[in-house]
Amino acid sequence: MDQVIIVRYGEISLKGRNRGFFEDKLVDNLRLRLQEYPNLSFYKRDSRIYIELNGTPAEPVLTKAAVVFGVVSLSLATRCSTRFEEITAVAVAETENALKREKIKTFKAQAKRGDKKYPLDSQEIGREIGACILRHFDGQLTVDVHHPDLTVYVEVRDYAYVYSQKVPGYGGLPYGTSGKGLLLLSGGIDSPVAGWMMAKRGLMLEAIHFHSYPFTSERAKEKVEELARILSLYCRRIKLYHINLLEIQTAIREKCPEELFTILSRRFMMFIAARVAAHNHCEALITGENISQVASQTLQSLHVTNAAVDIPVFRPLIAMDKMDIINIAEKIGTYETSILPYEDCCTVFLPKNPATKPRLDKVLTYESALDKEALIKNALDGLECKTITP
Amino acid sequence: MEIYLDNSATTQPLAEVIASVNHMMAENYGNPSALHRRGLEAEHAVKKARSQVSALFNTGNHDLIFTSGGTESNNLAIFGSLATARDTSRPLVTSSIEHPSVLNIFKHLEKIGRKVIYIRTDPQGFVDLEDLKKALDEHPALVSIMTVNNEIGSIQPIAEIARLIETSDNKPVFHTDAVQAFGKIPLQSTAVDLMSVSAHKFHGPKGIGGLFVKKGFRLAPIMFGGGQETNLRPGTENTPAIVGMGTAAAWAESHLSENMDKLNQLKAYLINGVTNEIPGVRINSPVSPRFAPHILSISFKGIRGEVLLHSLEQDGIYVATRSACSSKKKSRNHVLDALQLTPDEAEGTIRISFSSFNRQEELDYVIEKMKHHVASIRRITGWRG
Numbered sequence: 001m002d003q004v005i006i007v008r009y010g011e012i013s014l015k016g017r018n019r020g021f022f023e024d025k026l027v028d029n030l031r032l033r034l035q036e037y038p039n040l041s042f043y044k045r046d047s048r049i050y051i052e053l054n055g056t057p058a059e060p061v062l063t064k065a066a067v068v069f070g071v072v073s074l075s076l077a078t079r080c081s082t083r084f085e086e087i088t089a090v091a092v093a094e095t096e097n098a099l100k101r102e103k104i105k106t107f108k109a110q111a112k113r114g115d116k117k118y119p120l121d122s123q124e125i126g127r128e129i130g131a132c133i134l135r136h137f138d139g140q141l142t143v144d145v146h147h148p149d150l151t152v153y154v155e156v157r158d159y160a161y162v163y164s165q166k167v168p169g170y171g172g173l174p175y176g177t178s179g180k181g182l183l184l185l186s187g188g189i190d191s192p193v194a195g196w197m198m199a200k201r202g203l204m205l206e207a208i209h210f211h212s213y214p215f216t217s218e219r220a221k222e223k224v225e226e227l228a229r230i231l232s233l234y235c236r237r238i239k240l241y242h243i244n245l246l247e248i249q250t251a252i253r254e255k256c257p258e259e260l261f262t263i264l265s266r267r268f269m270m271f272i273a274a275r276v277a278a279h280n281h282c283e284a285l286i287t288g289e290n291i292s293q294v295a296s297q298t299l300q301s302l303h304v305t306n307a308a309v310d311i312p313v314f315r316p317l318i319a320m321d322k323m324d325i326i327n328i329a330e331k332i333g334t335y336e337t338s339i340l341p342y343e344d345c346c347t348v349f350l351p352k353n354p355a356t357k358p359r360l361d362k363v364l365t366y367e368s369a370l371d372k373e374a375l376i377k378n379a380l381d382g383l384e385c386k387t388i389t390p
Numbered sequence: 391m392e393i394y395l396d397n398s399a400t401t402q403p404l405a406e407v408i409a410s411v412n413h414m415m416a417e418n419y420g421n422p423s424a425l426h427r428r429g430l431e432a433e434h435a436v437k438k439a440r441s442q443v444s445a446l447f448n449t450g451n452h453d454l455i456f457t458s459g460g461t462e463s464n465n466l467a468i469f470g471s472l473a474t475a476r477d478t479s480r481p482l483v484t485s486s487i488e489h490p491s492v493l494n495i496f497k498h499l500e501k502i503g504r505k506v507i508y509i510r511t512d513p514q515g516f517v518d519l520e521d522l523k524k525a526l527d528e529h530p531a532l533v534s535i536m537t538v539n540n541e542i543g544s545i546q547p548i549a550e551i552a553r554l555i556e557t558s559d560n561k562p563v564f565h566t567d568a569v570q571a572f573g574k575i576p577l578q579s580t581a582v583d584l585m586s587v588s589a590h591k592f593h594g595p596k597g598i599g600g601l602f603v604k605k606g607f608r609l610a611p612i613m614f615g616g617g618q619e620t621n622l623r624p625g626t627e628n629t630p631a632i633v634g635m636g637t638a639a640a641w642a643e644s645h646l647s648e649n650m651d652k653l654n655q656l657k658a659y660l661i662n663g664v665t666n667e668i669p670g671v672r673i674n675s676p677v678s679p680r681f682a683p684h685i686l687s688i689s690f691k692g693i694r695g696e697v698l699l700h701s702l703e704q705d706g707i708y709v710a711t712r713s714a715c716s717s718k719k720k721s722r723n724h725v726l727d728a729l730q731l732t733p734d735e736a737e738g739t740i741r742i743s744f745s746s747f748n749r750q751e752e753l754d755y756v757i758e759k760m761k762h763h764v765a766s767i768r769r770i771t772g773w774r775g
Contacts (some may be wrong), residue, residue: 214699215700217700218700250769348694348770
């Protein structure tokens with residue numbers, strides 16, 4: 001009899017011939033996330049991953065494994081032989097533990113038979129185990145097959161596994177199975193969520209932040225580094241690039257109409273991000289843009305921004321409502337940092353009435369008045385790079 | 391190069407302060423309440439520090455209680471004196487330009503039902519005495535008015551205020567927050583009942599301050615414990631910080647007039663340089679006996695104070711500002727509002743606060759850098775004068 005954690009991963013099991021690649025990556029990611037627990041051992045079987053605890057406390061392992069992308073759910077299970085008497089004893093013990101933990105009046109036993117040669121079928125195993133539990137806790141528990149307070153799961157495979165709880169994971173694909181993208185990370189609520197969502201689909205993240213120090217404060221930079229650190233809890237480590245946009249913003253301010261300031265700044269961010277991406281083998285840009293949230297995110301503005309680069313730009317939040325974005329930000333732990341007051345663009349620059357329907361030809365005309373290449377080169381020359389880890 | 395001009399926020403501790411704190415931690419570590427020799431030695435050190443700090447407010451009519459700093463002193467003064475006054479219908483009086491550690495106490499008291507009268511200030515930053523007279527006619531229980539304002543350095547007419555209070559019927563308690571004054575300017579008014587001070591504003595350690603309490607004044611504690619500080623501030627004494635405060639006070643006392651002259655010279659020099667070199671400037675704290683010598687508030691038109699602060703920081707020059715460059719939170723500044731600055735002036739206001747360790751040559755560099763940065767910020771904000 002041992003304690004094991006069952007890790008379920010859903011979607012990966014659908015991957016045809018690439019399935020092994022995805023599974024191996026998930027095991028690797030789990031090992032890395034749990035490397036501080038040297039006694040754990042991992043094996044793949046039955047389209048799931050088992051983690052043998054070998055005496056390691058289960059709680060922290062469950063908590064940490066639950067945030068590994070690709071994990072759909074986890075259960076702490078007792079593994080025993082398939083001898084019926086032993087399964088029954090373990091199921092009774094599991095029920096006993098659950099009773100100590102919470103107030104339970106009704107239960108059901110639900111069985112699954114992986115080993116088709118087992119003398120009882122799933123229905124029969126469930127019924128028999130249920131009967132044993134009922135006898136053991138006579139008067140204390142009754143059976144309710146529809147809405148039980150407690151479900152005792154029994155799985156009979158080469159071993160039997162008994163558990164009663166499922167911890168949900170985030171799902172998605174194992175981190176690093178979908179290539180690498182560069183996240184435009186501001187200090188706001190949206191961009192960390194956008195990065196997290198793409199990372200959940202297996203994309204490795206690097207991040208780029210644009211500031212205009214001394215028109216913005218060093219605390220704004222630190223805030224972004226803290227956001228990157230929170231993301232690195234899911235991504236192991238994140239390379240973060242800082243770019244100072246002040247010279248570019250000053251030039252735009254001097255030479256272009258005020259209402260186009262934001263959209264032109266956005267285009268320069270895209271130019272610079274695309275070059276940093278190419279240089280660091282990132283195959284996509286990721287932004288937190290959200291249709292019509294602000295003037296620079298109307299359909300016309302997005303068109304003008306998007307036309308700055310050839311590289312794919314992913315905007316996972318494009319159709320989400322702000323409240324839903326905030327809910328994710330709270331869940332992943334970036335919200336509290338995002339709402340700190342330090343901003344990454346000084347209000348000195350912000351136009352009073354930004355254009356909501358900029359025209360690309362007009363924007364290009366004004367842009368050509370700027371020494372674009374020199375401005376981009378100067379900004380890139382000042383690039384600072386930091387590797388952020390949890 | 392590092393030029394630290396934020397001495398109203400905090401000062402660098404003197405070398406002898408650091409040495410005395412170190413000595414108390416390494417050698418004289420006893421508990422002053424202990425009966426043995428170690429305790430006695432610590433008690434002697436605290437006693438000496440108490441007399442050193444008291445020497446800066448040498449009225450012979452006040453006792454000093456050590457606290458954790460200005461905020462605690464203000465809380466003890468206000469809550470501690472209200473606790474002994476039964477009639478809660480009497481209003482409370484304060485000024486509109488107090489430090490948050492006083493203003494927020496009154497906001498809290500308002501919330502729980504006390505009437506609070508806020509005395510206006512004139513555009514130079516001095517409380518309006520006519521307004522105060524009117525408030526005194528309402529028989530307040532307590533008046534709390536700061537000695538030196540922390541943002542512009544105006545010295546409030548404490549002696550006159552005390553006289554008005556003395557002659558009012560049903561005399562209220564008079565408290566003054568002297569955190570920015572103590573150790574910087576002479577303080578002699580014997581009329582105040584309670585006065586808050588803090589060590590780290592005059593080259594002492596952080597986390598230590600004091601409350602002067604007039605002899606015979608009935609103050610109630612706001613914390614309860616083992617009887618230290620005549621039961622008004624129980625808890626084992628912070629002996630290293632107390633002794634550090636004593637050392638800093640002794641230095642401040644022996645250098646008081648010399649330091650004042652030096653600070654006024656520095657201030658005059660910088661005002662002169664800035665007004666000659668930079669257009670569109672308003673000096674909110676002139677060199678005058680009515681202004682503290684170490685605080686200089688300047689408003690620059692067409693800039694953001696915070697941007698100038700970060701620009702100067704790149705050159706190793708540290709100053710302060712209150713108006714934050716934030717589109718979300720336009721936090722209005724209650725002091726600058728009281729001075730009737732235009733929003734543009736308020737936003738472009740920085741505070742320079744000297745210590746007597748600053749040198750005139752440093753200010754040449756500051757003026758040069760300030761001129762350069764103000765001009766380049768104005769190019770971006772489009773201010774043409």
